[in-house]
Amino acid sequence: MRVFRSRMMISHLCALILFVLSGVFGDTDVIKSASVTEGDSVALNTDVKMQRDDQILWMFGPQETRIAEIHRQNIYIDATNTTFEKRLQMDRQTGSLIIRNIRTEHTGLYKLQIISNRGTSYKRFSVTVYALLPVPVITRDSSHRSSPEISSGQYCSLLCSVLNVSHVTLSWFKGNSLLSSISVSDLSISLSLPLEVEYQEKNTYSCVVAYSFTNRTKHLNITDLCQPCSDSVQFCGSTEAVIRLVISALVGVATVAVVLYDITSGRAQ
Template sequence: MVHMFVLFCLCRLVGVFAGTDAVKSVSVTEGDSVSLNSGVTDMMNEDLILWRFGDENTLIAQINVMTGSITVYDDVLDGRFRDRLKLDDQTGSLTITHTTTEHTGDYKLQTNSGRKSFSLTVFTRLPVPVIIRYCSSSSSSNCLLLCSVLNVSVATLSWYAGISVLSSISVCDLSISLSLPLEVEYQDKNTYSCVLNNPISNQTTHLDIHTLCHTCAEGHAPCCDSVEAVLRLVVTALMGVASATAVVLLVNDVRASRG
């Protein structure tokens, strides 16, 4: 029997502006480069090309076509764009390299031809979900599993049976840890996977039932470790170091799911 646990998160994804045709939404994964296309085809028709960022319309780059000079303003906004901006001298298009989440926001282009607006969303790189088995204080003839990830934002963690979603939990705009339980029979022949995804990427871990959901040879009893001990291994796998704080958070999640 599959344990159904669904938590829905209602949130506004950054970069989605329903009903605003003039704003082009662009998404990129943190660390990658992204280009905002100016649409300019003939620089001889332009005098100045100006790029601004954020609610304050801070000038971050410009091309003076008359003098042929290109200027990027590295020191504005606490230097978040330092050594990251490139302007195409043939089109005026703006490229942001080595992106971080600080570059998420609205970009505005001003030329003689008109104005264009872009909404850029920079998503953090997704970690690989870790699946563990845990023991419950209540008697259960099924295998109890937990899929966990640490420090994610604007993402959804889901259990799948084949291509069907069994349960999911989402986080919006915060960096927190997610855990999602699953209960299966020991002889279950279905194919299960745990998937972490955001609008542009995903990470998948496939469940090996034969490895995790085995019984101890003696008495054919369920064979698994305590929740606390196993979760310490999860933290080590996810972060590379043991984090007592993260362990406590995950232990609380499991205890809450056990009721």
């Protein structure tokens, strides 16, 4: 019986300790995530309504450097922290932290401490800042040869490219339908994705480079990039220009020869 009572007392004591710890440490294990691009603003919300005597403290990085605080409705922002360069702002009613014109160096863990007459609680926010997405570039791919099954048709080979990107997906769309895509994870590299379209096609195409939360789009203008070739010639571009130049040169040489012949004949007479 004594053993049973002892176990019950230990069980109640453990429950009491867990209850106290939950009130003191709050939701420490819950990390909210936010992903933004450079130049954007992000708000880290406390989800509380501040009382007069409440204290809210914001910390950043592995060293948990204090960067902003509200105590007794007085706002303190660390002006000596050059990492943020006057980008920080606090909401006086909630203590939420706003970071304006955010940069990649602001990627990291933000810790929030809330001290009130109800106890002390913590929240953590993981913020990831990505480089600004470039607009995809669409060019004609004159080095590409069509597959045999479509070599008899009038097709234009295109290439959509983006430079120095990471954690993105590059895709071709026909209207709202995905045609093809390619992805890159950690490394900062250049991506290219080919596409073949008919010269006289009226469908709308677009090339999209995207993070998981935002994207940038380049629409294809077939008329500007693709000019139909005659007969079985599929790649006008520079080849056609060279042919025209050679023909013009031959015509010029022939004209000069005729003129010289006329002059020589006149002198002989």
